[in-house]
Amino acid sequence: MLTRTTTALVAAAAATLLAGSATAAGVTLKFGHVGKPGSLFEASVEAFAACANERLGDAGEVQTFGSSQLGKDKELLQKLKLGQVDFALPSSVMSSVADTFGIFEMPYIIQDREHMKRVQAELGGTFQQAAEAKGYRILAYWENGFRHITNNTRPISMPEDLAGIKLRTPKGAWRVKMFQLYGANPTPMAxxxxxxxxxxxxxxxxxxxxxxxxxxxxxxxxxxLSITGHVYTPAYVLTSAKHFAKLPADVQETVQACASETQTFVYDHAAQLEIELLDVIKAAGVEVNEANKEAFIAASAPIYEEFAASVEGGQALIDTVQSLAGGS
Structure with a gap:
């Protein structure tokens, strides 16, 4: 019969062995996202995981979970803080994390991917500071993309064509305000x-x-499908600042490098999908029209004014982003 002391020693030895096995096997890093199979999100995350896993070797493994398997955006943000998920790929929802990210909710403020790169280079520290104030860390900027409107009521050419249309939006306050301004009935939904x-x-x-x-x-x-291109939404490779700092230094370095390097793949793949997938949508019988972007831009002035007045440093953010457009 084992004594209490012997039992305690056996338990301690077993725990040590298990801990040693876990260390030898490396860390397991879970990456959760909402992208469906075939989505840009899925392709982006898989490219990152391939890069990280090749370089990590025995030091660790990135496991990917798409289609909201580990939760919707809000749940993933919470699980990052709890250490239940290691990486997530939020997009529009970041405007509800910190007001600073609402700059990307301003209609037509980002012109193209080269413009986004300049914004990232100029304001990356500002966005990182905003994320870290909420307990997160941004590892890289990927893409959700230029957004367009689909509906079952009518083609959308002018903002007034949205009148009364019940339109799903992400759960971000600025997108709701924008479509209310245009006359739609925005409905936030996962x-x-x-x-x-x-x-x-x-x-x-x-x-x-x-x-x-x-x-x-x-x-x-x-x-x-109405081609509006009303908002460009980046996607953020997000982690918990606290939990990421606890990873071995070599794992942190590898993950950071792969996240940054994957941006090139993401932008190239996104540009190709814009061509291929528009054809897929048309082939399904969807009627496609080009919206009057100048009319939408003109109708968007009040949302800029509200952002500048209500967000600390809002006007400076707008001015900086706009100054970086067109290679200026």
Whole structure:
């Protein structure tokens, strides 16, 4: 019969062995995201994981979980802080984390990917500071993309064409305000719920990049696609500042390097998908039209004014981002 002391020693030895095995096997890093199979998010995360896993070797492994398997955006943000998930790929939802990220909710403020690179280089420290104040750390900037409107009511050419349309938006205050300004009835909803809501008529439409539209098969339940390009949304490779700092230094370095290097793949792949997936959407029988962007830009002035007045440093952010457009 084992004495209490012997039992305690056996338990301690077993724990030591288990800990040693875990160390030998390296760390397991979970990357959760909401992207569906075939989405830009999925391709981006898989490219990052391939890079990291090749370089990490026995030091660790990145495991990927798409389609909201580990939670929707808000849940993933919470799980990062709890250490239950190591990386997430939020996009529009970051405007609800800190007001600073609302700059990317301003209509037509980002012109193209080269413009976004200049903004990242100039304001990266500002965004990092905003993230770290909330307990997060940004490892890299990837992409969600240029957003367009689909719906089952009518083609959208002018802002007034949105009048009364029940339009799904992400759960970010500025996107809601923008579409209210245009006359729509914005309805914040988790991305994973949108297909069913469109199919059953709970909502009339939604707005997303082609990569999200096609991978989620919205073309199967939508009649019209209006090319508005009203917002460009970056995607942030996000981690917990506290939990990331606890990883071995070599793991941190490898993960950071792969996250940054993956941006080139993401931008190239996104540009290719913009061509390929528009054809996929058209082939499904969706009627496509070009919206009057000048009319939308003119109608967007009040949202800029509100951002400048209500967000600390808002006007300076707007001025800086706009000054970096067109290679200036």
């Amino acid at each position: 991305f994973s719920e949108v297909f069913t809501a469109l199919k059953t008529g709970v909502i009339d439409g939604q707005e997303n990049p082609y990569a999200q539209i096609a991978s989620a098969k919205f073309q199967e339940v939508q009649k019209y």
